[in-house]
Every structure is written in structure tokens, then in C-alpha cells.
Amino acid sequence: xxxxxxxxxxxxxxxxxxxxxxxxxxxxxxxxxxxxxxxxxxxxxxxxxxxxxxxxxxxxxxxxxxxxxxxxxxxxxxxxxxxxxxxxxxxxxxxxxxxxxxxxxxxxxxxxxxxxxxxxxxxxxxxxxxxxxxxxxxxxxxxxxxxxxxxxxxxxxxxxxxxxxxxxxxxxxxxxxxxxxxxxxxxxxxxxxxxxxxxxxxxxxxxxxxxxxxxxxxxxxxxxxxxxxxxxxxxxxxxxxxxxxxxxxxxxxxx
Amino acid sequence: xxxxxxxxxxxxxxxxxxxxxxxxxxxxxxxxxxxxxxxxxxxxxxxxxxxxxxxxxxxxxxxxxxxxxxxxxxxxxxxxxxxxxxxxxxxxxxxxxxxxxxxxxxxxxxxxxxxxxxxxxxxxxxxxxxxxxxxxxxxxxxxxxxxxxxxxxxxxxxxxxxxxxxxxxxxxxxxxxxxxxxxxxxxxxxxxxxxxxxxxxxxxxxxxxxxxxxxxxxxxxxxxxxxxxxxxxxxxxxxxxxxxxxxxxxxxxxxxxxxxxxxxxxxxxxxxxxxxxxxxxxxxxxxxxxxxxxxxxxxxxxxxxxxxxxxxxxxxxxxxxxxxxxxxxxxxxxxxxxxxxxxxxxxxxxxxxxxxxxxxxxxxxxxxxxxxxxxxxxxxxxxxxxxxxxxxxxxxxxxxxxxxxxxxxxxxxxxxxxxxxxxxxxxxxxxxxxxxxxxxxxxxxxx
Numbered sequence: 164x165x166x167x168x169x170x171x172x173x174x175x176x177x178x179x180x181x182x183x184x185x186x187x188x189x190x191x192x193x194x195x196x197x198x199x200x201x202x203x204x205x206x207x208x209x210x211x212x213x214x215x216x217x218x219x220x221x222x223x224x225x226x227x228x229x230x231x232x233x234x235x236x237x238x239x240x241x242x243x244x245x246x247x248x249x250x251x252x253x254x255x256x257x258x259x260x261x262x263x264x265x266x267x268x269x270x271x272x273x274x275x276x277x278x279x280x281x282x283x284x285x286x287x288x289x290x291x292x293x294x295x296x297x298x299x300x301x302x303x304x305x306x307x308x309x310x311x312x313x314x315x316x317x318x319x320x321x322x323x324x325x326x327x328x329x330x331x332x333x334x335x336x337x338x339x340x341x342x343x344x345x346x347x348x349x350x351x352x353x354x355x356x357x358x359x360x361x362x363x364x365x366x367x368x369x370x371x372x373x374x375x376x377x378x379x380x381x382x383x384x385x386x387x388x389x390x391x392x393x394x395x396x397x398x399x400x401x402x403x404x405x406x407x408x409x410x411x412x413x414x415x416x417x418x
Numbered sequence: 419x420x421x422x423x424x425x426x427x428x429x430x431x432x433x434x435x436x437x438x439x440x441x442x443x444x445x446x447x448x449x450x451x452x453x454x455x456x457x458x459x460x461x462x463x464x465x466x467x468x469x470x471x472x473x474x475x476x477x478x479x480x481x482x483x484x485x486x487x488x489x490x491x492x493x494x495x496x497x498x499x500x501x502x503x504x505x506x507x508x509x510x511x512x513x514x515x516x517x518x519x520x521x522x523x524x525x526x527x528x529x530x531x532x533x534x535x536x537x538x539x540x541x542x543x544x545x546x547x548x549x550x551x552x553x554x555x556x557x558x559x560x561x562x563x564x565x566x567x568x569x570x571x572x573x574x575x576x577x578x579x580x581x582x583x584x585x586x587x588x589x590x591x592x593x594x595x596x597x598x599x600x601x602x603x604x605x606x607x608x609x610x611x612x613x614x615x616x617x618x619x620x621x622x623x624x625x626x627x628x629x630x631x632x633x634x635x636x637x638x639x640x641x642x643x644x645x646x647x648x649x650x651x652x653x654x655x656x657x658x659x660x661x662x663x664x665x666x667x668x669x670x671x672x673x674x675x676x677x678x679x680x681x682x683x684x685x686x687x688x689x690x691x692x693x694x695x696x697x698x699x700x701x702x703x704x705x706x707x708x709x710x711x712x713x714x715x716x717x718x719x720x721x722x723x724x725x726x727x728x729x730x731x732x733x734x735x736x737x738x739x740x741x742x743x744x745x746x747x748x749x750x751x752x753x754x755x756x757x758x759x760x761x762x763x764x765x766x767x768x769x770x771x772x773x774x775x776x777x778x779x780x781x782x783x784x785x786x787x788x789x790x791x792x793x794x795x796x797x798x799x800x801x802x803x804x805x806x807x808x809x810x811x812x813x814x815x816x817x818x819x820x821x822x823x824x825x826x827x828x829x830x831x832x833x834x835x836x837x838x839x840x841x842x843x844x845x846x847x848x849x850x851x852x853x854x855x856x857x858x859x860x861x862x863x864x865x
Contacts, residue, residue, distance in 0.1 A: 216809050219801075244811035256806040260824025269820065270810040277811070309824075310806075326810060 166232070169194045169334060169365050175226035177214045183224065184210040186390035192334075192383075195362040199376055199401060200369045202387035203409045208369045209253060211387070212338045216250045217243050230334070244270075245277035247333030251323035251340045258310040263322075266310050267292065267329055274330060295328045299355050317348045324355035331359060336367045341375035353378030373405035386412055421474035422459050422560070426452070429567055432485050439487040440570035443540035443547045447556075451566035458560035470744040470776050471686050471715045473561065476658050481600035481630050487516060487570065492594050495521055505837045507588035507618060508533065514593060515601035515631075516571050528581050536572035536604055546576060550608050554636040554664035558690070561660045565602045565632040572604030577613035579640070586616040586835055593623040593631070593657060603633040607647065611640035611668070616835060617647050623654035633661035639671035641695060646834055649677040650842075651685060652854070655710065662688040667727075669695025676832055678842065679706035679714050680849050689718040693727035704733040705829040707822075707849050708741035708773075715744040722755040725785075731762040734826050736850075737773035744776040747792070753784040762792040767799060767825050769818075822850045 168191060175188040184207045192198050202208055213221050215228070217240040228235040230246065238246065258266070271291070272282040283291065292306060299321050311319050320340055327335055340352055356366055356379050368379055376384075376398070384400040385392045388409070393416045394400065404412075429436070429452060437445045460477060461468040484490070494511040508525040510533065511518040517535030525533075532539055540547035555562050573589045591603060607617060623629050639645050653659065659682065665673055677687055691700045706714040720729045735743040749760045766775040779792040799821055807817035823846055830846060833839040848854045 218805060239814075240805065240808040241811050241813050244809055250809055252806070252809075256800070256802045258800075258803045258806065258821070258824065260827040261807075261820055265820070266807070266810070266812075269807075269812050269816065273811040273813065273816075330810065 167193045167195075168229075169231060171229040173227045175214070175223065175228060177210060177221055177223045179210070179221050184390055185214065187226070188387075188390070188392060190385065190392060192365055192367065194333075194365055196382045197366045197368065197379060199381040199384045200367060200387055201371070201384060201401065201404055204371075206387045207390045208387055209338055212250055212336045212367075212369055215243075215336060216240055216248060241273070242277075244330070245274050249327050249330055249332035249335045251320070251327060251335065251337045253338040253340075253342070255311050255319040255323055257312045257314075259312050261310050263306045263308060263310055264292070267306075267326065270326070270330060291329070295325060298328050298358050299325045300351050301325050316343045317345065320344055321348060321351060324352050328355050328358060331364075333363060334365045334367065335359065336369065338369045339371065340368075341370055341372065349375060350378060373401045376401050388412065388416060421477045422455065424480070425477070425564055425567075426456065428483070435485050436568065436570060439485065441537050441540040441544075441547075443544050443551050444537070444569060446548070447552045447566050450556075451563045454557060454563035455560050455567055458563060460560045467717055467746060470742070471684070471713070473660070473686075476630065476660070476684065479598065479628070479630075481598045481628070482595070483568065483600050483602075484514060484516070485570070490514060490516070490594055492592075493521070494518055494590065494592050505586060505588065505618070505835070505841065507586045510534070510573065510587070510589045512573055512589060512591045512603065514595065514599060515569065515603045517573060525585060528583065530578035531581060531583055532574060532576040533587055534574060536574045536606055537570065539574045539576065543576075546608070547574075547606070550636065550638055551606060552636075554638065554666050554690075555634050555662065558662070561632055562634055562662055565604065565634045569602040569604045569634070572606060573619075574606045574608075575615055575617055576608045577610060577615050577643075579610040580612045581610075582613065583615040586618060586838075588618045588620065591619065591621045591631075593621075593625065593629040593653065595625055595627055595629070598628040598630075600630040601632075603631055605633070605635040607635070607637045607645065609637075609639045609643035609645045609671075612642045613640065614644040616645070618835070618838060619647070619649050621649075621651040621653050621657075621659070623657045626654065626656065629653070629657040631657070631659040631661070633659060635661065635663040637663065637665040637673065639665070639667045639673050639698075641668045642670045643668070644672045646674045647676070648833065648835070648838065649675070651677075651679045651682050653682050655681075655683045655712070657682060658684045660686045663690065665689075665691040665700065667691070667693050667695060667698040667700060670697045671695065672699045674701045674703070674832070674834060676703040676829070677716075678704075678829070679708075680845060680854060682706075682712055682714065684713045686715045687717070689716075689720075691718070691720045691729065692723060693721065693729065694723050696724050696726045698727045700727075700729045701832065702729070702731045702733075703829050703832045705735070705826050706743065707736050707826070707846065708743060709738035710741065711739075712741045713743070717746045719748045719750065720760065722749070722751045722758040722760060725754065725756045725758065727755070728759045729761070731764075732829060732832065733764045734829050735766045735775060736769065736822055736825060737766065737775055738769040740770075740772045742774040742776075745794075746778045746780070748780040748782065749790060749792070751781075751783040751785050751788055751790065755785045756787040758785060758788040758790065760788070760790045764792075764794045765825070766796040767822065768796060769799065769822075819847070819850045823847050
């Protein structure tokens with residue numbers, strides 16, 4: 164049997180500043196699947212995404228994470244990226260003075276170098292930028308500016324998706340990418356995600372609401388609560404959550 | 419007066435030689451300068467504005483001075499490979515503190531324009547030189563007095579009324595010597611009304627001995643004159659420089675000063691800008707990239723003497739290792755200087771715990787209808803920005819470099835010479851990568 168497992172999290176405990184937030188996460192994701200992770204505020208959704216991309220503020224105290232059979236927790240943030248993991252940040256950072264073009268060229272070339280490929284030529288790069296920009300309907304004025312500087316909330320999220328389609332990750336993690344987006348922007352984000360959909364590409368959608376899941380159809384839905392996954396189901400679980408809220412699950416979890 | 423005495427003795431002993439090898443116009447100020455020097459002495463560390471630089475200490479060692487104006491055996495055109503080539507500037511050299519006149523660029527300047535050595539200029543045009551020389555930079559401090567006492571030559575740009583000099587002028591100060599040497603440099607830029615010019619001055623030290631420089635730059639911008647002055651220091655760790663820039667601006671003139679320190683030992687830059695005519699505009703930019711034991715101490719004093727003038731100041735420092743920086747920025751708005759707009763920004767990036775930055779903005783306002791602002795920040799690199807870049811596959815060191823370059827980018831963006839701007843962006847990046855290779859001509863230079 165071919166091993167189709169992309170990500171395997173076992174008994175993951177992690178926290179920040181000595182406070183434990185993830186209290187034993189178990190999660191398996193196969194290639195080509197879309198998983199949604201839902202849950203009320205403060206349940207650990209963003210901590211999980213930060214740990215997966217190696218944010219230095221978060222410390223893993225127990226458990227393992229295998230990514231394509233490798234020990235993910237040993238890799239530096241840049242190597243995780245070059246191995247195909249991408250996080251669409253909930254709060255993208257503004258970086259004045261670093262142009263989008265330079266930033267993306269550096270990123271693309273670092274990925275190529277990792278895979279023993281020559282740096283992309285200037286003309287090919289600009290062509291690539293143009294193509295990918297079209298997918299997320301992003302104005303060339305935005306890519307001509309410094310990274311996220313002066314971007315509106317929606318533009319920042321769109322820029323995250325633009326970077327995602329540029330880097331074509333194997334595992335994309337969308338951390339509340341839908342928050343604060345109007346319906347058009349939401350459609351564009353979904354369009355970006357769906358454009359990457361192949362039997363090899365996997366997406367982890369972290370969200371509060373069912374809204375984004377109307378556009379990005381998940382195969383599996385998990386509910387994260389107090390640092391643990393308390394329920395896993397199909398797409399219908401998201402709809403149920405939208406109708407009934409989280410309280411019934413809290414009761415089920417014994418509270 | 420221990421540090422001062424050797425210079426007083428030297429001057430007394432060699433005064434006639436100093437005078438013989440210079441010009442009438444320059445000689446006229448020596449006696450007064452000596453009196454000033456005896457009165458002021460070197461600025462003391464107890465003086466508020468010199469808290470972070472021990473001036474006397476720098477002047478105590480015995481340096482040679484080329485009072486007899488003996489030719490230094492060097493052809494700068496041979497030994498020097500400029501870091502900012504292909505700018506199509508008209509390229510001139512000063513070796514230590516002598517104007518190099520053996521080879522000069524082949525340029526046909528517009529009628530009446532003079533670009534060249536100060537000694538020759540003041541001999542040929544004593545009236546013009548006499549009207550301006552030492553008129554902006556007198557009676558301020560002991561270093562300027564010492565320079566005026568000892569300076570025998572220098573570089574001059576004279577642009578007569580209504581003339582625009584299209585071609586940028588570049589003057590390269592070369593320190594070249596087999597023994598420790600002191601140079602007393604002088605630059606005089608005279609922009610008569612409605613004239614325009616751009617000057618780039620580069621400092622290089624091409625030997626590994628100790629160099630000490632005093633530099634006095636005087637800039638006169640007449641009505642509606644427009645002048646850019648770029649000062650790029652790429653000297654050595656054993657170079658100490660005390661420079662002062664004195665700018666007098668008339669109505670509707672526009673002056674840009676941009677001082678960039680890429681490599682040095684110890685540098686003190688003083689800027690005195692006087693806006694004496696309405697609607698005059700001054701931009702003062704500064705930037706230094708420091709590591710190891712490098713030091714840059716910048717002081718600025720911008721005076722708004724009349725209404726409706728604008729000044730903007732932008733100074734950035736990146737400090738690595740044990741380097742130290744100081745910024746003291748004073749803006750004086752005189753009584754009646756209404757509708758003044760004066761902005762000052764100083765931002766400093768400390769890369770290590772050991773690096774030190776001392777920053778002090780000072781606004782002194784005696785008018786009631788003005789727009790003045792100042793902002794100062796000193797801090798570390800933004801960790802969240804660093805992580806953001808890393809999370810896209812960019813290695814940490816590279817990400818640091820990108821953020822450092824970005825931090826200083828707006829100072830370089832103020833350059834109004836396109837070729838120079840591009841080149842500077844490139845040089846700054848090389849500097850941060852630690853790849854600022856010694857020039858082909860700079861023997862033994864270790865940046």
C-alpha cells in the first residue's frame with residue numbers, strides 16, 4: 164500500500180511563556196485532502212498553526228509531528244517552507260522598505276535552490292508574478308509596493324493567498340484567512356485555494372465560521388476545544404456547528 | 419591645553435611655511451583662527467554636545483602634516499577604483515589635503531563655472547573667494563579654528579548666477595601615506611542666485627596607517643539656487659574624521675545634504691544649516707552602518723531665521739557588534755519665523771546587546787505659527803517581520819540582511835541622482851553582507 168499520509172500529529176503538547184495551550188493533539192492528514200479545524204476563541208487553533216510553521220515563541224513540550232515521514236519539529240521555519248508548508252497568517256506583518264517583488268523573488272529562488280534548481284530569470288519571474296496575480300485578482304500597484312505596507316485588511320489576506328499560489332505549497336494552512344473579508348474577497352481566497360487543488364496538495368483551513376467552507380469544501384472537519392480535538396466528522400459537522408454553536412459539544416465533552 | 423599645545427607650537431614654528439604654500443585669501447584668517455583655537459581649545463567631553471566623543475584624545479597622537487606641500491607619489495587615477503563608477507561624473511581628486519592637479523577630467527564647464535583646487539581658485543579669483551571663504555564657518559569651535567589655521571588648499575565649486583551645471587561633480591578625498599598623517603580639508607561650494615549643481619564627495623583611506631582629518635565644508639546657496647551634496651565615507655578603521663558642514667541659504671533656495679558612512683573608524687559630523695531667506699528648503703539625510711568598534715557621532719543645528727522655510731531631517735543608524743552612535747539634532751525657530759515647517763526623524767537599529775546609541779532631539783521654538791515635529795526610535799529588529807520572511811523560505815541571515823537594507827532604504831531614496839541611488843542601494847546591501855570589498859586601489863584596507 165502506498166503511504167498517502169502527509170501530516171501525522173501525535174499527542175502534541177505546546178504552549179507559550181510556560182502556559183500549555185495544546186494538550187495532546189492527534190491529527191492525521193492525507194495528501195490531497197482538505198481539513199477544516201474549527202473551534203471557539205482561545206481553543207488553540209492559531210497555536211497549532213504557529214507550532215506547525217515553527218514560530219520561535221511557541222515551545223513543544225511533548226508529542227511528535229511527522230511531515231512526509233520527516234520529524235517536522237527538527238526543521239527550521241525556512242526549511243519547513245522549502246519542504247512545502249505554507250501559513251497564511253491571521254495578521255500578516257507590514258515590512259516597509261522590502262518590496263513585494265524582491266521578497267517574492269528571494270522566496271521563490273530559495274525554494275528553487277533547495278530543490279537544486281537555477282534561480283528564475285528576471286523575465287520568467289515577472290511572467291510568473293503576472294500569472295499568479297491574475298488568480299487572486301491582485302492589482303499590480305500592490306505588488307509594486309512594500310510588503311503589506313498600507314494594505315487594507317482584505318488586501319493583506321489576498322496578498323497571503325497570492326504568496327501561496329506563488330510558492331505552490333504541499334500543505335497550506337489558512338489561519339482565519341476569512342476573518343474580516345467581504346464576500347468578493349472570500350471568493351477570491353477560495354479561488355486561490357481551489358486553483359492549487361491536486362491529488363498532492365493539502366489544505367488545513369482554520370476558521371471560526373462555516374462561511375469559507377461554502378467555497379472550500381472540506382473532506383474532514385475537526386473541532387478543537389481547550390487544546391484537544393474533541394470531535395471529528397464530515398462536512399456536515401461544519402453545518403451543524405453553524406446551526407447549533409459549540410455549546411452542545413462542550414456538554415458532550417463533559418462540561 | 420596639552421592636546422592643543424603641539425598644534426599651537428607647530429603653527430608658531432611653521433607659520434611662514436604654511437603661508438608660503440597657500441594663498442592670500444586663506445592666509446588672511448590664520449591669525450584670527452589661532453586666537454580662536456587658543457580661546458576654544460578642543461571641545462571637551464564635559465560639554466553637552468561632545469559627551470560621546472573624546473576629541474582631545476584623538477588629537478594627542480603625533481601625526482605628520484604635509485605643510486611643505488610635497489607631492490605624494492601617487493596617481494589617484496591609477497590607484498583608485500571608485501565604488502560608484504559609471505556615474506558619468508566629472509571626477510577630481512584630493513590627495514590627503516592637496517588638490518590633485520596633474521590630471522584633470524576633460525570637461526567643458528559652462529562659462530564662468532569653476533571646479534578645482536581652492537588654492538588656485540583663491541589666487542585667480544581673490545575677490546570671489548574672499549567674499550565667501552571662512553564666512554560661514556568662523557568662531558564656532560576649536561576644530562574649525564584649527565582647520566582654518568592649518569588648511570592650505572581644498573576643493574571648490576563655483577557656479578555663477580543663472581547657470582546650471584548638468585554633469586554631477588565628484589571629488590574623492592584620498593588618504594595615502596606610509597606614516598600616520600593628518601589632513602586639514604576644506605570644501606567651498608558657492609551657488610550664486612538661480613544656479614544649480616550636484617556634488618558627490620567620497621572619502622577613502624588607501625593605506626593601513628593612522629589617518630586624522632579635519633574637514634570644513636562651506637556651502638552658500640543664493641536665491642533660488644539648487645544644490646545637492648552627497649558625502650560618502652568609505653574610509654578605514656584607523657581613520658578619524660572631524661567634519662563640519664556650514665550651509666547658508668537665501669530665499670527659495672533648495673539644498674540637499676546626504677551623508678552616508680559605510681566604513682570608518684571614528685567620525686564626527688556637525689551640520690549647521692541657516693535658512694536666511696523665505697521659502698528656502700533644506701533636506702538633511704544621514705545614515706551609517708556600523709560594526710566592530712566603529713563610531714559615528716552626528717550633530718545638527720538647523721536655524722529657521724525667517725518665515726516660510728522648510729527643513730526635513732532623516733537620520734538612520736544600524737549598529738552591530740560593539741559600535742556606538744550618537745545623534746543630537748537641534749532645530750531653532752527664531753522669533754518671527756512664522757509658517758516654519760521643520761521635521762526631524764531619527765531611527766536606530768541595534769543589532770547586538772553591546773551596540774550603543776545616544777539620541778537627543780531638541781526643538782527650540784520662538785514663533786507661534788509653525789509646524790514642527792520630531793520622532794526618535796531606537797530598537798531591535800522586528801522579530802515578527804523576521805519570522806514572516808523565514809516562513810516563506812528565506813534563511814534567517816538573509817532575512818536579517820533584507821530588513822537591514824529596508825531600514826535604511828528611505829535615506830538612499832532621498833538621493834536625487836539616479837545612478838548614484840541605484841549604486842548606493844547596491845553598496846549598502848554589499849556592506850550588510852560583509853562583501854564591501856576593498857577597492858582595487860585601497861591597499862590593505864580592511865573594511
